[in-house]
Amino acid sequence: MSKVLKILFFLGLLGAISVAGVTYAIYYNVKDKIPTVAELKDIELRIPLRIYTADNKLIGEFGEQRRTPINYAEIPPNLENAILAAEDTNFYHHPGVDILGLARAVVQLITTGQKQGGGSTITMQVARNYFLSFEQTFTRKFTEIFIALKMERELSKHEILELYVNKIYLGKRSYGFEAAAQVYYGKTLAELDLAQLAMIAGLPKAPSRYNPVVNPSRALIRRNWILQRLLTLGMIDKESYQTAVEAPITAKNHGVAPDVEAGYVSEMVRAELHDTFGDDLYNAGMTVYTTIDSGxxxxxxxxxxxxxxxxxxRHGYRGSIETRTDLVDAPLDEQVKGLKKIATFEDWQTALIISTTDTTADARLANGDRATLSWDALKWAKPYLDENSQGEEPKIVPDILVPGDIVRLRPDEKLGWILAQKPTVQSALISLNSTDGSIQALVGGFNFYENKFNRITQSKRQPGSNFKPFIYASALDRGYTAASIINDAPVVFNDANLASAWRPTNDGGKFYGPTRLRQALYRSQNIVSVRLLDDLGVRPTLNYLRRFGFNPDELPHNLSLSLGSANLSPLQIATGYAVFSNGGYQVQPYLIDKVVSRDQEVLFQANPITVCRTCTQLENTQDGKPQMGLFNTTDGVRNLPIAPQVLDPEVNYIIYDIMRDVIKYGTGRRARVLNRDDIAGKTGTTNDGRDAWFSGFNGDIVTSVWSGFDNSTPLGRGEWGGSVSLPPWIDYMRYALNETESSFVHKPSSLVTVRIDPKTGERALPGQKDALFEIFRKKNVPPQRKLDLPTLDNGASNESQEEKQENSALENLF
Incomplete structure (x- = not known):
C-alpha cells in the first residue's frame, strides 16, 4: 500500500511539475502581451468629440464609438445587480477567474481548438476588451487569464466593474451602458426603470441577437431571464419582478440626438479642429464650447x-414625386415599404394619395397612419411653370392630386398636414455679436443633411446693393455729406477696366434727378453709387475698404464695384457690417470659444479682438500687435486684445442714421413691424435677381441673410432682397431682440444737426417751411443763408425761436 502511495505521490508531484512547467511555458510565450501596472491604471477610453453651444446644449458628436463614461458611484444598483446576474454572479468573490467555468473552457479549447462557451468572468471580459483581440485561440485565452489575475491584484472590484460598464460593446455603435441608455431609450441610466436596465444588461452576451430594436422577441426572452435571475438571487422582490416582467418593450433607435440642430456649425468646428488634431480628434474625448446661443x-x-x-x-407646385397606382389597393405593408424607399427630412412624411374628393384627399403616411388633407392644406398649389409664372389657381383637389400620387406632407398646428415639396432655393443666415465677433447663430442652407455645402463660408455671391453702405462711408470720409446732391440721370462710363461703354440704370429704369445722398442710399439708387465711386476713384476706395475686412485683390477694380459686383461670402458681409454696428471698430468673427480635454484641461481658449468700451488699457504693444486691455466678462476679468478703430465715429454714425431710414422709408420698410428705433440695415438684389440679401444691425448684433439658387438661376419676377431675405431676418431678429433694451450706435457729441433745404441740400433759409433736419460733421456744415428782407419796426427778424437757438449754437461751435 505504501508503495502505491509513493507511486501516486511521485505521479502527483510529476503532474504538478508538468503543470507548472506548462504554465510557465505559456506565461513565457504571452508575457509580452501582459500590460504593466502603469498601463492597467492608465487605461483611456475612446470618447467621441462633442460640440456644445455657449449655454451647454449639445449640437454635434463625431466618433465611431458612442460613449459617455461614468464612474462607479453613477452605476444604478439595479443595473449592477442585473449585470452580475447575467454575466458573473460570483464577481465579488473570485480572484479574477471562475475555476470551474475556466476548466470547462480549457477542456473545450484543447479538444476542439475553439472556444464553445463559458469561463469568462467580468474581469476577463475587461481584459479582452481593453488589451486583446476577439480571436478564439488557446494563446489568447491564457493571456486573458493572466491579465485578469493581474488586474485583480492591482485594481479594486469597483474599478474593474467601472471599466466594464464603460467599455463593453452593446450594439448600434454604443460602447458602455450610459451610451446604450441614450441610444435605445433616449435617456440617461439614472432615468431607466428596472425592465429597461435588465434589457440592456442582456446585450453583452450577443448585442445583435438580443438587440431590442432588431430582435424584440429574443430580447424579451433574455430580459425576462435576467429578471428571473434577479428574483432567484434575492436582488429584487416579487412585486418589482412582476411589474418589470409585464412591462412592454419601449426601446427604439434614438441615435445621437442633439439638443439644438446646428449641423453647419458642427461641421465647421470639426473641420477646423481636424487640421490641428488629425484623426485623434474622434476618440480623444475633447469637448468644444462654441459661441452659439442655443435660443x-x-x-x-x-x-x-x-x-x-x-x-x-409662392412659385407654385412642381407635382408629385412619382405616381404609383399599383399601390393604391395594395396591402398596408406594401404601401409602407414603397413609401419608406423615398427619403424625407425633419418631421415631414412621405404619403400615398389613396382617394380624393373635390375638397379633400385621403393619404397613407410612411409611418402607416392615415391622414385626410383639407382644401386649405392644398389650395396653395398652383402649377409651377417657371420662376416667373404659375398656372391657373386650382379649384378642386383633382386639379392638384390624383390617387397613386406620392407626395410629401409637413405638419401644421392648425391643419394637421399640409402638401409640401422639397425646395430647390437656398437661404443662409449668420448673426454676430459686433463687440467681439462671436457668432451667435449660423445656418448654412435649408437642410444640412440634404446638402452640406455651407453657403455662409463657402459660397461667394454678389451682394448687390448690400455693398453700397461701404462705398457711401468712403464718400462721407472724403467730404461728402448726407445732404450732398448727386444727379441721378442717364450717364455713360468709358472705364478702361470695363469691356465696353457702360450705361448703368436703376431698378425699374427710373431716374430721380438731383438726389440727396441720404435718399439715394435708402432708396438704393444705382446711378448715384456709380457717380460717387467715379468721383472718389476706384483705387483709393479699394484701399479704404480694407477697414471693413475686405481684401482689395478680391474686389473688382472698376466702377461695377459700386453696385456690389464683388463675389463675397455672407460671413465677409456680416463682418463688414459689424464695423457699422460697434461704432467703427474692426473685429474678427470666431466660433470656437474653448476646447477642453477629457481631463478638463483647457487646450484652447479664444482671445477675441474686442471693442474697448469699459476696459482698462494695460499696454501699448510693439511690432504691430494689438493693444491689450482688461475686460469684464461673464467668466471674470480677462486680458483681451483691443479692436482697432478703423472708421471715424462721426462717419460711422451718419451711415447708421441713413440706414435707419432704409427701414423707416426705404427698401427695408417691412422691418418696421419690429417696432424698434435702433435697427438699421440694407437690402441687396443683383441686377438679374440671382442673389437677394438683407443685412441689418443695432448697437449689439449684426445679422445677414442671403437667398438664391446654388446654380445661380434668377429668383423670379418681383423677388428682391426685401421680399426673400428680409422676412427671415425679421423672424430671427424678433427673437434675438426680444426683451432687450434699445441699443443705438454711439453718437459723437461733435456731430451737428441743422435744417437744410431738401431740394438743394444747402442750409435752409430762415422760415423755410419744408426744411429738414440733417446731421453733419462740424467741418462739413453748410454755410448760413439769409433772405434780404426788411426788418420789422421793433427790430425783430423773421427767424423762428428754433432757428435762433440753432444759429446761436453753431456760432459757439465755430
Missing part, C-alpha cells in the same frame, strides 16, 4: 426654414 440658433433655423418654404410656395 438664437433655434430661431435662425426656424426663420430660414419658414422663409424658404414661403418663397417656394
Amino acid at each position: 438664437k440658433q433655434k430661431a435662425a433655423n426656424a426663420a430660414i426654414f419658414r422663409g424658404v418654404l414661403n418663397y417656394d410656395m
Whole structure:
C-alpha cells in the first residue's frame, strides 16, 4: 500500500511539475502581451468629440464609438445587480477567474481548438476588451487569464466593474451602458426603470441577437431571464419582478440626438479642429464650447426654414414625386415599404394619395397612419411653370392630386398636414455679436443633411446693393455729406477696366434727378453709387475698404464695384457690417470659444479682438500687435486684445442714421413691424435677381441673410432682397431682440444737426417751411443763408425761436 502511495505521490508531484512547467511555458510565450501596472491604471477610453453651444446644449458628436463614461458611484444598483446576474454572479468573490467555468473552457479549447462557451468572468471580459483581440485561440485565452489575475491584484472590484460598464460593446455603435441608455431609450441610466436596465444588461452576451430594436422577441426572452435571475438571487422582490416582467418593450433607435440642430456649425468646428488634431480628434474625448446661443440658433433655423418654404410656395407646385397606382389597393405593408424607399427630412412624411374628393384627399403616411388633407392644406398649389409664372389657381383637389400620387406632407398646428415639396432655393443666415465677433447663430442652407455645402463660408455671391453702405462711408470720409446732391440721370462710363461703354440704370429704369445722398442710399439708387465711386476713384476706395475686412485683390477694380459686383461670402458681409454696428471698430468673427480635454484641461481658449468700451488699457504693444486691455466678462476679468478703430465715429454714425431710414422709408420698410428705433440695415438684389440679401444691425448684433439658387438661376419676377431675405431676418431678429433694451450706435457729441433745404441740400433759409433736419460733421456744415428782407419796426427778424437757438449754437461751435 505504501508503495502505491509513493507511486501516486511521485505521479502527483510529476503532474504538478508538468503543470507548472506548462504554465510557465505559456506565461513565457504571452508575457509580452501582459500590460504593466502603469498601463492597467492608465487605461483611456475612446470618447467621441462633442460640440456644445455657449449655454451647454449639445449640437454635434463625431466618433465611431458612442460613449459617455461614468464612474462607479453613477452605476444604478439595479443595473449592477442585473449585470452580475447575467454575466458573473460570483464577481465579488473570485480572484479574477471562475475555476470551474475556466476548466470547462480549457477542456473545450484543447479538444476542439475553439472556444464553445463559458469561463469568462467580468474581469476577463475587461481584459479582452481593453488589451486583446476577439480571436478564439488557446494563446489568447491564457493571456486573458493572466491579465485578469493581474488586474485583480492591482485594481479594486469597483474599478474593474467601472471599466466594464464603460467599455463593453452593446450594439448600434454604443460602447458602455450610459451610451446604450441614450441610444435605445433616449435617456440617461439614472432615468431607466428596472425592465429597461435588465434589457440592456442582456446585450453583452450577443448585442445583435438580443438587440431590442432588431430582435424584440429574443430580447424579451433574455430580459425576462435576467429578471428571473434577479428574483432567484434575492436582488429584487416579487412585486418589482412582476411589474418589470409585464412591462412592454419601449426601446427604439434614438441615435445621437442633439439638443439644438446646428449641423453647419458642427461641421465647421470639426473641420477646423481636424487640421490641428488629425484623426485623434474622434476618440480623444475633447469637448468644444462654441459661441452659439442655443435660443438664437433655434430661431435662425426656424426663420430660414419658414422663409424658404414661403418663397417656394409662392412659385407654385412642381407635382408629385412619382405616381404609383399599383399601390393604391395594395396591402398596408406594401404601401409602407414603397413609401419608406423615398427619403424625407425633419418631421415631414412621405404619403400615398389613396382617394380624393373635390375638397379633400385621403393619404397613407410612411409611418402607416392615415391622414385626410383639407382644401386649405392644398389650395396653395398652383402649377409651377417657371420662376416667373404659375398656372391657373386650382379649384378642386383633382386639379392638384390624383390617387397613386406620392407626395410629401409637413405638419401644421392648425391643419394637421399640409402638401409640401422639397425646395430647390437656398437661404443662409449668420448673426454676430459686433463687440467681439462671436457668432451667435449660423445656418448654412435649408437642410444640412440634404446638402452640406455651407453657403455662409463657402459660397461667394454678389451682394448687390448690400455693398453700397461701404462705398457711401468712403464718400462721407472724403467730404461728402448726407445732404450732398448727386444727379441721378442717364450717364455713360468709358472705364478702361470695363469691356465696353457702360450705361448703368436703376431698378425699374427710373431716374430721380438731383438726389440727396441720404435718399439715394435708402432708396438704393444705382446711378448715384456709380457717380460717387467715379468721383472718389476706384483705387483709393479699394484701399479704404480694407477697414471693413475686405481684401482689395478680391474686389473688382472698376466702377461695377459700386453696385456690389464683388463675389463675397455672407460671413465677409456680416463682418463688414459689424464695423457699422460697434461704432467703427474692426473685429474678427470666431466660433470656437474653448476646447477642453477629457481631463478638463483647457487646450484652447479664444482671445477675441474686442471693442474697448469699459476696459482698462494695460499696454501699448510693439511690432504691430494689438493693444491689450482688461475686460469684464461673464467668466471674470480677462486680458483681451483691443479692436482697432478703423472708421471715424462721426462717419460711422451718419451711415447708421441713413440706414435707419432704409427701414423707416426705404427698401427695408417691412422691418418696421419690429417696432424698434435702433435697427438699421440694407437690402441687396443683383441686377438679374440671382442673389437677394438683407443685412441689418443695432448697437449689439449684426445679422445677414442671403437667398438664391446654388446654380445661380434668377429668383423670379418681383423677388428682391426685401421680399426673400428680409422676412427671415425679421423672424430671427424678433427673437434675438426680444426683451432687450434699445441699443443705438454711439453718437459723437461733435456731430451737428441743422435744417437744410431738401431740394438743394444747402442750409435752409430762415422760415423755410419744408426744411429738414440733417446731421453733419462740424467741418462739413453748410454755410448760413439769409433772405434780404426788411426788418420789422421793433427790430425783430423773421427767424423762428428754433432757428435762433440753432444759429446761436453753431456760432459757439465755430
